[in-house]
Amino acid sequence: MDCTKCGNPNVIIKKEQSGQYLCKDCFIESIEKKVIKTVRKEKLLDKGDKVLVALSGGKDSVTTLEILNSFRELNIIDICAVTVDEGIDNYRQDGVDIAIRHAERLGIEHRVVSLKDTYGITLDEIMQKPNHRGSCSYCGVFRRTIINKAAREMGATKIATGHNLDDEVQAIMMNYLEGNTDNLTKLGAKTESEAEEFTVKIKPLREIPEHEIGLYVVAKELEVHFAGCPYAQQSFRGEVSDVINKLNEAHPTIKYSTLRGYDKIKNALKDDFKKDYSHGRCVKCGEPAANKLCKACSFIEELKGD
Amino acid sequence: MVFTLKYNNVSESREIPQEYYTIKDLIMDLGLSTQTVVSKQNDELVIEDTVINDGDEIKLIQIIYGG
Numbered sequence: 622m623d624c625t626k627c628g629n630p631n632v633i634i635k636k637e638q639s640g641q642y643l644c645k646d647c648f649i650e651s652i653e654k655k656v657i658k659t660v661r662k663e664k665l666l667d668k669g670d671k672v673l674v675a676l677s678g679g680k681d682s683v684t685t686l687e688i689l690n691s692f693r694e695l696n697i698i699d700i701c702a703v704t705v706d707e708g709i710d711n712y713r714q715d716g717v718d719i720a721i722r723h724a725e726r727l728g729i730e731h732r733v734v735s736l737k738d739t740y741g742i743t744l745d746e747i748m749q750k751p752n753h754r755g756s757c758s759y760c761g762v763f764r765r766t767i768i769n770k771a772a773r774e775m776g777a778t779k780i781a782t783g784h785n786l787d788d789e790v791q792a793i794m795m796n797y798l799e800g801n802t803d804n805l806t807k808l809g810a811k812t813e814s815e816a817e818e819f820t821v822k823i824k825p826l827r828e829i830p831e832h833e834i835g836l837y838v839v840a841k842e843l844e845v846h847f848a849g850c851p852y853a854q855q856s857f858r859g860e861v862s863d864v865i866n867k868l869n870e871a872h873p874t875i876k877y878s879t880l881r882g883y884d885k886i887k888n889a890l891k892d893d894f895k896k897d898y899s900h901g902r903c904v905k906c907g908e909p910a911a912n913k914l915c916k917a918c919s920f921i922e923e924l925k926g927d
Numbered sequence: 928m929v930f931t932l933k934y935n936n937v938s939e940s941r942e943i944p945q946e947y948y949t950i951k952d953l954i955m956d957l958g959l960s961t962q963t964v965v966s967k968q969n970d971e972l973v974i975e976d977t978v979i980n981d982g983d984e985i986k987l988i989q990i991i992y993g994g
Contacts, residue, residue: 622974631971631973632973632974633972633973633974634974635974635975635976642974645972680990831962831991832962832963832965832990832991834990835965835988835990835991836965836972836990838990839965839972839988839990840972847988847989847990847992848992849992850992853992866960866962
């Protein structure tokens with residue numbers, strides 16, 4: 622089979638959802654065009670934005686940085702990046718080093734922020750505690766807090782994350798299956814909070830399947846950290862992902878139809894189910910908090926008590 | 928008729944078990960998913976429907992990890 626677009630006989634992907642065969646150059650171009658289309662359609666960027674990329678060094682964040690950089694080259698936006706070092710021995714440092722090299726290559730402002738420096742404890746140390754809640758609970762909360770704080774300190778107007786089509790469809794289905802209507806109102810390409818301390822979050826890769834992002838970085842020979850987190854566990858997300866991927870084999874458009882269906886009902890969900898949160902300040906760190914302590918500080922207090 | 932398989936820093940020589948043995952067949956035989964790897968034949972990216980030939984070097988790059 623030859624490339625559907627240019628006739629090149631060296632094809633690297635057969636897109637099951639469209640029946641297209643693409644060569645390397647046409648595939649790379651198709652991914653970049655699609656991300657740019659999402660950015661325009663969802664109005665993710667405004668001229669003059671300073672976008673902070675949450676850069677782990679993995680395939681999704683490196684792709685986000687690479688494609689958003691085309692807007693920077695056109696002087697539409699400025700870019701900075703933050704990498705969170707959770708403190709996981711024999712795993713995290715490779716990603717941190719790769720993130721540093723990408724930031725240097727592109728000449729962008731970049732910070733590496735560690736859990737140890739911020740909270741006085743690493744994820745490895747947390748996992749030694751007898752009553753820990755599981756690595757993902759801490760990692761998610763601490764990372765979000767660190768990234769949001771870095772965005773404010775670096776003067777960023779948007780935070781770009783590497784969430785891809787698979788991540789988004791998993792989140793839609795997980796929250797639907799769990800009946801979590803509150804979380805369902807918070808998904809989407811652009812997430813704004815009423816609390817001004819929370820920077821607007823954008824997901825430029827939201828319409829790109831995870832496998833295609835992996836193929837993109839290999840085709841483009843971008844250096845990325847391909848490795849599994851040693852604390853990864855079989856989660857509900859993993860179970861939902863398995864079911865969706867199984868369905869996708871016989872129904873290759875199912876991820877897109879799930880996303881499109883969600884996008885159609887999102888406004889109705891927001892109208893009916895969006896909760897108003899009180900926005901106080903954490904008495905310990907000053908970050909936005911619904912209670913006396915923010916989630917990160919309440920975790921730290923709990924860990925001290927163990 | 929043999930080919931070299933490179934996967935996760937391991938390199939091994941394998942017999943081609945049947946005519947028109949594809950990379951997709953190999954991925955299935957290894958108990959992997961085509962969704963989690965990308966494939967190279969003699970250092971060039973290829974689709975999984977590609978037939979493996981005698982003397983080929985097939986590299987599978989894991990791009991998605993569970994969790």
